[in-house]
Amino acid sequence: MNEKLFNEIQVLLEEQPLLKMLENEKEYILEGIYKYTLEFNGCIAQGNRKVRFIVLKNFPINVPKFYVFDYPNDMEHIYTDGSVCLATIGEMIYFLNKNASLIAFIDKFVNSFIFTLDWFEKYKTYPFGDRNHGYKGLLDYYLNDLNLTVDQYKEMVFMIYDNKYRGHSQCFCGSKKKLRNCHGNYILPIIQNENYKNMFLNEAYMILTEDGKNVNK
Ligand SMILES: [Zn+2]
Numbered sequence: 001m002n003e004k005l006f007n008e009i010q011v012l013l014e015e016q017p018l019l020k021m022l023e024n025e026k027e028y029i030l031e032g033i034y035k036y037t038l039e040f041n042g043c044i045a046q047g048n049r050k051v052r053f054i055v056l057k058n059f060p061i062n063v064p065k066f067y068v069f070d071y072p073n074d075m076e077h078i079y080t081d082g083s084v085c086l087a088t089i090g091e092m093i094y095f096l097n098k099n100a101s102l103i104a105f106i107d108k109f110v111n112s113f114i115f116t117l118d119w120f121e122k123y124k125t126y127p128f129g130d131r132n133h134g135y136k137g138l139l140d141y142y143l144n145d146l147n148l149t150v151d152q153y154k155e156m157v158f159m160i161y162d163n164k165y166r167g168h169s170q171c172f173c174g175s176k177k178k179l180r181n182c183h184g185n186y187i188l189p190i191i192q193n194e195n196y197k198n199m200f201l202n203e204a205y206m207i208l209t210e211d212g213k214n215v216n217k
Pocket residue numbers: 171172173174175182183184
């Protein structure tokens with residue numbers, strides 16, 4: 001049994017009395033009203049949302065799924081089944097590799113998403129600025145946060161796909177540093193885990209084939 005995950009879920013259920021847990025062989029399902037708290041511009045924002053978390057028992061080697069209900073249909077980053085695009089796979093893997101905690105994951109990705117959703121309902125704008133949706137938004141993250149060109153992103157994808165990581169070779173970003181001292185830190189956790197690798201490559205396939213159709217508009 002994944003004891004750390006189980007304990008974290010118990011803590012979460014204590015803090016969130018309106019969440020109920022269901023369990024099957026492979027996953028924990030948490031469903032109900034979730035109350036978030038978040039600091040924004042020095043103020044404490046709070047709110048409630050009906051949500052569902054699906055957390056595979058092999059967490060953190062799988063990224064949790066998150067669903068919302070009763071959302072405005074012009075809100076971006078929500079798929080037609082209510083599942084939410086919280087961030088890119090790369091960003092979530094990078095985070096989980098450093099903080100293998102469900103509670104930390106929820107604090108980081110879910111609270112800011114629900115806050116954004118509440119804000120959008122009130123003001124029809126995005127508090128943290130708009131990001132593109134679909135493949136463009138995903139690609140933007142890789143280009144901006146990892147400081148890459150589209151060609152360098154592709155090179156990174158094929159390095160992961162072909163298992164061609166060599167720590168001593170020069171990084172594909174043009175920094176002239178060795179890979180292991182540069183973007184290697186980012187791609188190594190992806191290469192070392194078959195689940196992460198599959199999720200990353202599925203997303204890369206969507207980005208590189210410019211598949212925006214998966215999105216709710
Ligand atoms: Zn680099």
